[in-house]
Amino acid sequence: MKKSRPILWVFLIAAVALAGYFGWQRFRGSEGTKSQIAQKAPARAAIPVSVAPVQKQDFDVYLTGLGTVQGFNTVQVRTRVDGQIEKIAFTEGQIVKQGDLLAQIDPRPYQAVLDQAKAKRAQDEANLANADLDLQRYTRLGEFATRQRTDTQRSTVAQLTAQIAADEAAIANAQTQLDYTQVKAPITGVAGLRQVDIGNIVNASSQTPIVTIAQIEPIAVIFTAPEEQLPYINQGQKAGPLTVLAMTTDGKKTLAEGKLAVINNQVDSTSGTIRLKAVFENKNHALWPGQSVSTRLRVRTLKDATVVPDDAIQHSTNGLYAYTVNQDNKAELRWVKVGYSIDGRSVVDEGLTPGQQVITGGQFKVQPGSLVTTAVASSDPGQSKVRQE
Numbered sequence: 178m179k180k181s182r183p184i185l186w187v188f189l190i191a192a193v194a195l196a197g198y199f200g201w202q203r204f205r206g207s208e209g210t211k212s213q214i215a216q217k218a219p220a221r222a223a224i225p226v227s228v229a230p231v232q233k234q235d236f237d238v239y240l241t242g243l244g245t246v247q248g249f250n251t252v253q254v255r256t257r258v259d260g261q262i263e264k265i266a267f268t269e270g271q272i273v274k275q276g277d278l279l280a281q282i283d284p285r286p287y288q289a290v291l292d293q294a295k296a297k298r299a300q301d302e303a304n305l306a307n308a309d310l311d312l313q314r315y316t317r318l319g320e321f322a323t324r325q326r327t328d329t330q331r332s333t334v335a336q337l338t339a340q341i342a343a344d345e346a347a348i349a350n351a352q353t354q355l356d357y358t359q360v361k362a363p364i365t366g367v368a369g370l371r372q373v374d375i376g377n378i379v380n381a382s383s384q385t386p387i388v389t390i391a392q393i394e395p396i397a398v399i400f401t402a403p404e405e406q407l408p409y410i411n412q413g414q415k416a417g418p419l420t421v422l423a424m425t426t427d428g429k430k431t432l433a434e435g436k437l438a439v440i441n442n443q444v445d446s447t448s449g450t451i452r453l454k455a456v457f458e459n460k461n462h463a464l465w466p467g468q469s470v471s472t473r474l475r476v477r478t479l480k481d482a483t484v485v486p487d488d489a490i491q492h493s494t495n496g497l498y499a500y501t502v503n504q505d506n507k508a509e510l511r512w513v514k515v516g517y518s519i520d521g522r523s524v525v526d527e528g529l530t531p532g533q534q535v536i537t538g539g540q541f542k543v544q545p546g547s548l549v550t551t552a553v554a555s556s557d558p559g560q561s562k563v564r565q566e
Contacts, residue, residue, distance in 0.1 A: 230531075230534060235480055237477075240406055241471065244455075244471075246398050246466055248393060252364055256381060260287075308337055372386055395458050399452060407451055410476055414440070421437050428471045486521060499536070508549055511528045
Protein backbone atom coordinates (compact mmCIF):
# COMPACT_ATOMS: atom_id res chain seq x y z
CA MET A 178 0.00 0.00 0.00
CA LYS A 179 2.84 2.35 0.82
CA LYS A 180 4.53 1.61 -2.55
CA SER A 181 1.30 2.20 -4.55
CA ARG A 182 0.73 5.72 -3.22
CA PRO A 183 3.76 7.34 -4.93
CA ILE A 184 2.86 5.64 -8.16
CA LEU A 185 -0.72 7.01 -7.87
CA TRP A 186 0.58 10.53 -7.28
CA VAL A 187 2.84 10.27 -10.31
CA PHE A 188 -0.06 9.24 -12.57
CA LEU A 189 -2.25 12.00 -11.13
CA ILE A 190 0.40 14.67 -11.74
CA ALA A 191 0.98 13.34 -15.26
CA ALA A 192 -2.75 13.47 -16.04
CA VAL A 193 -3.03 17.07 -14.79
CA ALA A 194 0.02 18.09 -16.81
CA LEU A 195 -1.35 16.42 -19.93
CA ALA A 196 -4.76 18.13 -19.56
CA GLY A 197 -3.06 21.48 -19.05
CA TYR A 198 -0.93 20.96 -22.14
CA PHE A 199 -3.95 20.19 -24.37
CA GLY A 200 -5.91 23.17 -22.89
CA TRP A 201 -2.99 25.50 -23.59
CA GLN A 202 -2.82 24.28 -27.19
CA ARG A 203 -6.55 24.93 -27.79
CA PHE A 204 -6.32 28.42 -26.26
CA ARG A 205 -3.33 29.24 -28.42
CA GLY A 206 -5.09 28.00 -31.56
CA SER A 207 -8.22 30.07 -30.81
CA GLU A 208 -6.19 33.24 -30.24
CA GLY A 209 -4.30 32.68 -33.48
CA THR A 210 -7.54 32.32 -35.44
CA LYS A 211 -8.93 35.52 -33.95
CA SER A 212 -5.70 37.32 -34.77
CA GLN A 213 -5.87 36.15 -38.39
CA ILE A 214 -9.49 37.31 -38.74
CA ALA A 215 -8.63 40.65 -37.19
CA GLN A 216 -5.77 41.07 -39.63
CA LYS A 217 -7.96 40.23 -42.65
CA ALA A 218 -10.98 42.48 -41.76
CA PRO A 219 -10.71 46.34 -41.64
CA ALA A 220 -11.59 48.20 -38.52
CA ARG A 221 -14.76 49.66 -40.22
CA ALA A 222 -16.37 48.52 -43.48
CA ALA A 223 -16.45 51.22 -46.23
CA ILE A 224 -19.95 52.36 -47.26
CA PRO A 225 -20.62 52.19 -51.02
CA VAL A 226 -21.93 55.52 -52.38
CA SER A 227 -22.32 57.31 -55.70
CA VAL A 228 -20.59 60.64 -56.23
CA ALA A 229 -20.65 63.44 -58.79
CA PRO A 230 -18.41 66.48 -59.24
CA VAL A 231 -19.40 70.00 -58.24
CA GLN A 232 -19.32 71.89 -61.55
CA LYS A 233 -18.89 75.51 -62.54
CA GLN A 234 -21.03 76.33 -65.59
CA ASP A 235 -23.64 78.68 -67.04
CA PHE A 236 -27.12 77.93 -65.74
CA ASP A 237 -30.35 78.89 -67.51
CA VAL A 238 -33.06 80.12 -65.15
CA TYR A 239 -36.59 79.15 -66.11
CA LEU A 240 -39.93 80.20 -64.72
CA THR A 241 -42.50 77.45 -64.66
CA GLY A 242 -46.19 77.41 -63.99
CA LEU A 243 -49.55 76.34 -65.30
CA GLY A 244 -51.21 78.01 -68.27
CA THR A 245 -54.43 77.77 -70.24
CA VAL A 246 -54.57 77.51 -74.01
CA GLN A 247 -56.82 80.02 -75.78
CA GLY A 248 -57.75 80.44 -79.40
CA PHE A 249 -55.79 83.28 -80.93
CA ASN A 250 -59.19 84.62 -82.00
CA THR A 251 -62.52 83.24 -80.86
CA VAL A 252 -65.75 84.32 -82.59
CA GLN A 253 -69.35 83.50 -81.73
CA VAL A 254 -71.09 83.48 -85.09
CA ARG A 255 -74.59 84.98 -84.90
CA THR A 256 -77.09 85.93 -87.56
CA ARG A 257 -77.52 89.61 -88.44
CA VAL A 258 -80.99 89.20 -89.91
CA ASP A 259 -84.18 87.44 -88.88
CA GLY A 260 -85.43 84.36 -90.66
CA GLN A 261 -85.66 80.60 -90.91
CA ILE A 262 -82.53 78.48 -91.37
CA GLU A 263 -82.69 76.54 -94.63
CA LYS A 264 -79.23 75.00 -94.64
CA ILE A 265 -76.31 74.16 -92.33
CA ALA A 266 -73.15 74.02 -94.43
CA PHE A 267 -70.50 72.97 -91.90
CA THR A 268 -69.65 69.93 -89.81
CA GLU A 269 -68.95 70.18 -86.11
CA GLY A 270 -65.20 70.13 -85.46
CA GLN A 271 -64.43 71.03 -89.06
CA ILE A 272 -61.67 73.50 -89.89
CA VAL A 273 -63.42 76.27 -91.80
CA LYS A 274 -61.76 79.01 -93.80
CA GLN A 275 -62.61 82.67 -93.72
CA GLY A 276 -65.56 83.30 -96.06
CA ASP A 277 -66.86 79.72 -96.05
CA LEU A 278 -70.65 79.37 -95.90
CA LEU A 279 -71.85 78.21 -92.50
CA ALA A 280 -75.64 78.59 -92.71
CA GLN A 281 -78.28 79.81 -95.16
CA ILE A 282 -81.32 81.82 -93.99
CA ASP A 283 -84.45 82.07 -96.16
CA PRO A 284 -83.53 84.94 -98.54
CA ARG A 285 -86.91 85.53 -100.21
CA PRO A 286 -88.17 88.42 -98.03
CA TYR A 287 -84.88 90.26 -98.46
CA GLN A 288 -84.75 89.56 -102.19
CA ALA A 289 -88.22 91.14 -102.50
CA VAL A 290 -87.07 94.27 -100.67
CA LEU A 291 -84.06 94.52 -102.98
CA ASP A 292 -86.23 94.17 -106.09
CA GLN A 293 -88.59 96.84 -104.79
CA ALA A 294 -85.68 99.24 -104.21
CA LYS A 295 -84.38 98.63 -107.71
CA ALA A 296 -87.83 99.26 -109.19
CA LYS A 297 -88.12 102.52 -107.27
CA ARG A 298 -84.77 103.61 -108.66
CA ALA A 299 -85.88 102.81 -112.20
CA GLN A 300 -89.06 104.87 -111.68
CA ASP A 301 -87.12 107.84 -110.35
CA GLU A 302 -84.62 107.61 -113.19
CA ALA A 303 -87.49 107.82 -115.72
CA ASN A 304 -88.96 110.85 -113.94
CA LEU A 305 -85.54 112.47 -113.89
CA ALA A 306 -85.08 111.91 -117.61
CA ASN A 307 -88.45 113.55 -118.34
CA ALA A 308 -87.76 116.48 -116.01
CA ASP A 309 -84.37 116.99 -117.59
CA LEU A 310 -85.94 117.15 -121.08
CA ASP A 311 -88.43 119.77 -119.89
CA LEU A 312 -85.57 121.80 -118.42
CA GLN A 313 -83.76 121.70 -121.75
CA ARG A 314 -86.90 122.91 -123.60
CA TYR A 315 -87.38 125.82 -121.19
CA THR A 316 -83.75 126.71 -121.58
CA ARG A 317 -84.01 126.82 -125.39
CA LEU A 318 -87.10 129.01 -125.24
CA GLY A 319 -85.00 131.70 -123.67
CA GLU A 320 -86.95 134.87 -123.02
CA PHE A 321 -90.18 133.19 -124.14
CA ALA A 322 -90.14 131.01 -120.96
CA THR A 323 -90.63 132.68 -117.64
CA ARG A 324 -87.64 132.68 -115.27
CA GLN A 325 -89.75 131.21 -112.48
CA ARG A 326 -90.78 128.22 -114.55
CA THR A 327 -87.21 127.52 -115.59
CA ASP A 328 -85.98 127.70 -111.98
CA THR A 329 -88.79 125.43 -110.82
CA GLN A 330 -87.93 122.85 -113.45
CA ARG A 331 -84.24 122.99 -112.50
CA SER A 332 -85.21 122.36 -108.86
CA THR A 333 -87.33 119.38 -109.91
CA VAL A 334 -84.35 117.87 -111.72
CA ALA A 335 -82.17 118.32 -108.62
CA GLN A 336 -84.80 116.72 -106.39
CA LEU A 337 -85.12 113.70 -108.66
CA THR A 338 -81.32 113.37 -108.80
CA ALA A 339 -81.20 113.30 -105.00
CA GLN A 340 -84.00 110.76 -104.94
CA ILE A 341 -82.02 108.47 -107.18
CA ALA A 342 -79.08 108.75 -104.78
CA ALA A 343 -81.44 107.72 -101.97
CA ASP A 344 -82.62 104.82 -104.12
CA GLU A 345 -79.02 103.71 -104.56
CA ALA A 346 -78.54 103.72 -100.80
CA ALA A 347 -81.75 101.73 -100.31
CA ILE A 348 -80.57 99.20 -102.87
CA ALA A 349 -77.20 98.88 -101.14
CA ASN A 350 -78.90 98.34 -97.78
CA ALA A 351 -81.30 95.76 -99.24
CA GLN A 352 -78.37 93.98 -100.90
CA THR A 353 -76.49 93.93 -97.60
CA GLN A 354 -79.49 92.44 -95.79
CA LEU A 355 -79.77 89.83 -98.51
CA ASP A 356 -76.07 89.01 -98.19
CA TYR A 357 -76.51 88.54 -94.45
CA THR A 358 -78.85 85.62 -95.15
CA GLN A 359 -75.66 83.72 -95.98
CA VAL A 360 -73.86 83.34 -92.66
CA LYS A 361 -70.15 83.01 -93.46
CA ALA A 362 -67.06 82.29 -91.38
CA PRO A 363 -65.42 85.56 -90.27
CA ILE A 364 -62.08 83.83 -89.48
CA THR A 365 -60.24 80.61 -90.23
CA GLY A 366 -60.48 78.15 -87.38
CA VAL A 367 -62.17 75.12 -85.87
CA ALA A 368 -65.96 75.07 -85.74
CA GLY A 369 -67.41 74.01 -82.41
CA LEU A 370 -70.72 72.39 -81.59
CA ARG A 371 -73.75 73.57 -83.58
CA GLN A 372 -76.24 75.51 -81.48
CA VAL A 373 -79.17 75.63 -83.95
CA ASP A 374 -80.65 73.21 -86.46
CA ILE A 375 -82.28 73.48 -89.88
CA GLY A 376 -85.80 74.91 -89.63
CA ASN A 377 -85.17 77.01 -86.54
CA ILE A 378 -86.16 80.67 -86.58
CA VAL A 379 -83.23 82.92 -85.71
CA ASN A 380 -83.12 86.65 -85.15
CA ALA A 381 -80.45 89.29 -84.85
CA SER A 382 -81.30 90.10 -81.22
CA SER A 383 -80.72 86.53 -80.02
CA GLN A 384 -77.69 85.89 -77.82
CA THR A 385 -77.43 82.25 -78.91
CA PRO A 386 -74.76 81.82 -81.58
CA ILE A 387 -75.08 79.46 -84.50
CA VAL A 388 -71.56 78.18 -83.80
CA THR A 389 -68.30 79.28 -82.17
CA ILE A 390 -65.09 79.35 -84.22
CA ALA A 391 -61.68 79.26 -82.54
CA GLN A 392 -58.49 80.12 -84.41
CA ILE A 393 -55.79 77.58 -83.57
CA GLU A 394 -53.07 78.58 -86.06
CA PRO A 395 -51.53 80.46 -84.36
CA ILE A 396 -52.75 79.83 -80.83
CA ALA A 397 -52.11 81.52 -77.48
CA VAL A 398 -51.31 80.39 -73.93
CA ILE A 399 -52.08 82.58 -70.92
CA PHE A 400 -49.94 81.99 -67.82
CA THR A 401 -48.62 83.88 -64.80
CA ALA A 402 -45.22 84.73 -63.32
CA PRO A 403 -44.17 86.07 -59.90
CA GLU A 404 -43.93 89.85 -59.81
CA GLU A 405 -40.32 89.74 -58.55
CA GLN A 406 -39.31 88.20 -61.88
CA LEU A 407 -40.83 91.07 -63.87
CA PRO A 408 -37.56 93.08 -64.14
CA TYR A 409 -35.76 90.05 -65.57
CA ILE A 410 -38.59 89.39 -68.03
CA ASN A 411 -38.61 93.00 -69.22
CA GLN A 412 -34.84 92.99 -69.54
CA GLY A 413 -34.92 89.79 -71.57
CA GLN A 414 -37.68 91.09 -73.84
CA LYS A 415 -35.54 94.06 -74.82
CA ALA A 416 -33.04 91.72 -76.44
CA GLY A 417 -35.76 89.82 -78.30
CA PRO A 418 -38.88 87.73 -77.70
CA LEU A 419 -38.29 85.20 -74.92
CA THR A 420 -38.78 81.53 -75.68
CA VAL A 421 -41.71 79.76 -74.01
CA LEU A 422 -42.22 76.00 -73.92
CA ALA A 423 -45.68 74.47 -73.55
CA MET A 424 -45.53 71.05 -71.92
CA THR A 425 -47.93 68.45 -70.58
CA THR A 426 -49.09 69.15 -67.04
CA ASP A 427 -46.73 66.47 -65.69
CA GLY A 428 -43.82 68.25 -67.40
CA LYS A 429 -42.64 65.11 -69.20
CA LYS A 430 -43.42 66.02 -72.82
CA THR A 431 -42.88 69.24 -74.75
CA LEU A 432 -45.91 70.08 -76.89
CA ALA A 433 -44.85 73.28 -78.63
CA GLU A 434 -42.31 76.09 -78.60
CA GLY A 435 -43.39 79.71 -78.97
CA LYS A 436 -42.54 83.27 -78.09
CA LEU A 437 -43.64 85.59 -75.31
CA ALA A 438 -45.92 88.13 -76.98
CA VAL A 439 -47.61 90.20 -74.25
CA ILE A 440 -46.83 91.24 -70.68
CA ASN A 441 -50.00 92.45 -69.01
CA ASN A 442 -50.10 96.12 -68.06
CA GLN A 443 -50.93 95.48 -64.40
CA VAL A 444 -49.74 93.21 -61.59
CA ASP A 445 -52.41 91.31 -59.69
CA SER A 446 -51.91 92.69 -56.18
CA THR A 447 -53.92 89.89 -54.53
CA SER A 448 -51.67 87.10 -55.80
CA GLY A 449 -48.46 89.01 -56.54
CA THR A 450 -48.33 87.70 -60.10
CA ILE A 451 -48.51 89.14 -63.58
CA ARG A 452 -50.27 87.59 -66.56
CA LEU A 453 -48.27 86.74 -69.66
CA LYS A 454 -49.33 85.67 -73.15
CA ALA A 455 -47.28 83.44 -75.42
CA VAL A 456 -48.04 82.70 -79.07
CA PHE A 457 -47.38 79.35 -80.78
CA GLU A 458 -47.63 78.50 -84.48
CA ASN A 459 -49.28 75.17 -83.58
CA LYS A 460 -49.00 73.65 -87.06
CA ASN A 461 -49.42 70.15 -85.65
CA HIS A 462 -52.43 71.16 -83.52
CA ALA A 463 -50.75 69.87 -80.35
CA LEU A 464 -52.38 72.71 -78.40
CA TRP A 465 -56.16 73.00 -78.17
CA PRO A 466 -58.33 75.80 -76.74
CA GLY A 467 -59.12 75.27 -73.07
CA GLN A 468 -56.25 72.82 -72.55
CA SER A 469 -54.16 73.08 -69.38
CA VAL A 470 -50.41 73.04 -69.94
CA SER A 471 -47.23 73.48 -67.97
CA THR A 472 -45.22 76.48 -69.17
CA ARG A 473 -41.51 77.17 -69.06
CA LEU A 474 -40.10 80.65 -69.69
CA ARG A 475 -36.34 81.25 -69.83
CA VAL A 476 -35.71 84.64 -68.24
CA ARG A 477 -31.94 84.79 -67.73
CA THR A 478 -28.66 82.87 -67.54
CA LEU A 479 -26.45 82.69 -64.44
CA LYS A 480 -22.77 82.88 -65.46
CA ASP A 481 -20.27 80.50 -63.81
CA ALA A 482 -22.75 79.10 -61.31
CA THR A 483 -21.89 76.32 -58.86
CA VAL A 484 -24.04 73.38 -59.98
CA VAL A 485 -24.67 69.94 -58.45
CA PRO A 486 -27.21 67.18 -59.10
CA ASP A 487 -30.45 67.51 -57.17
CA ASP A 488 -29.82 64.11 -55.55
CA ALA A 489 -26.86 65.57 -53.67
CA ILE A 490 -29.06 68.03 -51.76
CA GLN A 491 -30.62 66.63 -48.59
CA HIS A 492 -33.24 68.17 -46.32
CA SER A 493 -33.26 68.38 -42.54
CA THR A 494 -34.99 70.38 -39.86
CA ASN A 495 -31.94 72.65 -39.72
CA GLY A 496 -31.84 73.34 -43.46
CA LEU A 497 -30.24 71.89 -46.57
CA TYR A 498 -27.01 69.92 -46.54
CA ALA A 499 -24.81 67.73 -48.71
CA TYR A 500 -22.02 65.22 -48.12
CA THR A 501 -18.63 65.62 -49.80
CA VAL A 502 -15.86 63.03 -50.02
CA ASN A 503 -12.38 64.16 -48.95
CA GLN A 504 -8.98 62.78 -50.02
CA ASP A 505 -9.15 60.10 -47.31
CA ASN A 506 -12.46 58.80 -48.75
CA LYS A 507 -14.34 60.04 -45.72
CA ALA A 508 -17.67 61.84 -45.78
CA GLU A 509 -17.87 65.48 -44.68
CA LEU A 510 -21.12 67.30 -43.92
CA ARG A 511 -21.66 70.62 -45.70
CA TRP A 512 -24.54 73.01 -44.99
CA VAL A 513 -25.63 74.64 -48.25
CA LYS A 514 -27.93 77.31 -49.65
CA VAL A 515 -29.69 76.58 -52.95
CA GLY A 516 -30.88 79.29 -55.34
CA TYR A 517 -32.60 77.33 -58.13
CA SER A 518 -33.39 73.71 -58.91
CA ILE A 519 -34.01 72.99 -62.59
CA ASP A 520 -33.88 69.85 -64.73
CA GLY A 521 -32.36 67.74 -61.96
CA ARG A 522 -29.63 70.31 -61.23
CA SER A 523 -29.33 72.76 -58.37
CA VAL A 524 -27.44 76.04 -58.09
CA VAL A 525 -25.57 76.20 -54.77
CA ASP A 526 -25.02 79.73 -53.52
CA GLU A 527 -23.06 78.76 -50.39
CA GLY A 528 -21.40 75.66 -48.94
CA LEU A 529 -19.73 73.99 -51.93
CA THR A 530 -16.94 74.85 -54.36
CA PRO A 531 -16.31 73.55 -57.90
CA GLY A 532 -14.08 70.47 -58.02
CA GLN A 533 -15.42 68.82 -54.88
CA GLN A 534 -17.09 65.42 -55.01
CA VAL A 535 -20.60 65.23 -53.58
CA ILE A 536 -22.45 62.07 -52.61
CA THR A 537 -25.55 61.56 -54.76
CA GLY A 538 -26.57 58.07 -53.65
CA GLY A 539 -26.38 56.09 -50.41
CA GLN A 540 -26.50 59.08 -48.07
CA PHE A 541 -28.93 57.35 -45.71
CA LYS A 542 -26.06 55.13 -44.48
CA VAL A 543 -23.50 57.93 -44.25
CA GLN A 544 -22.51 59.93 -41.19
CA PRO A 545 -19.86 62.63 -40.89
CA GLY A 546 -16.49 60.90 -40.93
CA SER A 547 -17.79 57.63 -42.44
CA LEU A 548 -15.37 55.77 -44.68
CA VAL A 549 -16.90 55.41 -48.15
CA THR A 550 -16.14 53.66 -51.40
CA THR A 551 -17.23 55.67 -54.41
CA ALA A 552 -18.72 55.12 -57.85
CA VAL A 553 -19.12 58.02 -60.25
CA ALA A 554 -22.77 58.85 -60.90
CA SER A 555 -24.14 59.76 -64.32
CA SER A 556 -23.52 63.40 -65.20
CA ASP A 557 -26.91 63.63 -66.92
CA PRO A 558 -29.56 64.00 -64.23
CA GLY A 559 -32.34 63.56 -66.76
CA GLN A 560 -35.25 65.88 -67.17
CA SER A 561 -37.40 66.50 -64.17
CA LYS A 562 -40.15 68.88 -63.37
CA VAL A 563 -38.77 72.38 -62.97
CA ARG A 564 -39.37 74.21 -59.75
CA GLN A 565 -38.01 77.52 -58.55
CA GLU A 566 -36.83 77.44 -54.93
